[in-house]
Amino acid sequence: MTTSVSFAPQEGVQVAARDRLAVALDVPDAKSAYELVDRLDGACRWLKVGMELYYSAGNGLVETLAGRGYSIFLDLKLHDIPNTVAGAVRSVTGLGAGLLTVHAFGGPAMLRAAAAAKAPGAPKLLAVTVLTSMDQSELSAVGVPGSPADQVLRLATMAKASGMDGMVCSPEEVAAVRAATGPESILVIPGIRPAGAAADDQRRTATAADAIRRGASILVVGRPITKAPDPAAAARAILDEMESA
Numbered sequence: 001m002t003t004s005v006s007f008a009p010q011e012g013v014q015v016a017a018r019d020r021l022a023v024a025l026d027v028p029d030a031k032s033a034y035e036l037v038d039r040l041d042g043a044c045r046w047l048k049v050g051m052e053l054y055y056s057a058g059n060g061l062v063e064t065l066a067g068r069g070y071s072i073f074l075d076l077k078l079h080d081i082p083n084t085v086a087g088a089v090r091s092v093t094g095l096g097a098g099l100l101t102v103h104a105f106g107g108p109a110m111l112r113a114a115a116a117a118k119a120p121g122a123p124k125l126l127a128v129t130v131l132t133s134m135d136q137s138e139l140s141a142v143g144v145p146g147s148p149a150d151q152v153l154r155l156a157t158m159a160k161a162s163g164m165d166g167m168v169c170s171p172e173e174v175a176a177v178r179a180a181t182g183p184e185s186i187l188v189i190p191g192i193r194p195a196g197a198a199a200d201d202q203r204r205t206a207t208a209a210d211a212i213r214r215g216a217s218i219l220v221v222g223r224p225i226t227k228a229p230d231p232a233a234a235a236r237a238i239l240d241e242m243e244s245a
């Protein structure tokens with residue numbers, strides 16, 4: 001099964017907010033994931049399966065959720081030598097995931113190898129630029145001079161030239177990345193927080209409306225929805241905010 005993913009702006013065509021919302025299923029096991037999906041009540045098209053859930057529930061969960069009609073964003077943040085990352089792309093081909101992440105910091109050779117490994121049924125590839133939990137002091141602690149914005153732009157431009165379909169960056173950089181990488185890039189944006197909500201461990205955040213206005217394709221929202229007493233209502237409030245933008 002494959003999932004078509006296209007967010008290139010076409011005149012007169014609006015992509016519905018539901019199609020642009022990914023809820024992060026950051027839960028420890030399949031049972032908790034299915035319970036959360038039931039509580040979301042179809043409010044989003046995309047479900048993000050990250051390391052915590054994938055390492056515990058694996059491909060069976062991805063195939064089941066895709067079979068239920070959801071689009072799956074496999075957020076595995078691959079970062080290894082080119083040969084290994086290419087093999088991982090082949091291993092998840094055909095599962096029904098629409099999007100897969102790799103770390104841009106793996107460099108052009110790794111990204112090109114990932115892109116070259118795509119075959120029919122492979123997910124689109126997104127390069128993670130700088131984690132939204134990192135600020136300038138975190139970046140400098142790993143030896144990267146300059147601001148997160150400079151580093152995001154450098155990595156996004158390199159990722160585009162290396163064959164990536166899109167990028168993950170914070171809402172603070174999305175306008176610059178959109179301008180640098182063009183309308184066809186799929187820009188997936190975590191770090192979304194309703195006005196006044198807790199930032200948790202995120203450092204570079206904005207509201208859903210601001211992220212959409214700045215050029216985001218898909219918003220990733222975790223705790224503001226999944227920890228809410230009524231996750232479906234919290235998701236619908238974010239959809240309303242997206243529509244208003």
Ligand code: C5P
Pocket residue numbers: 024026048050075128129130131132133168169190191192200202220221222223224
């Ligand atoms: O709970 P919260 O809304 O902060 O969740 C954000 C989600 O987006 C998490 O699943 C996290 O792994 C993911 N993510 C991120 N920053 C990135 C890439 C992915 O926060 N750069």
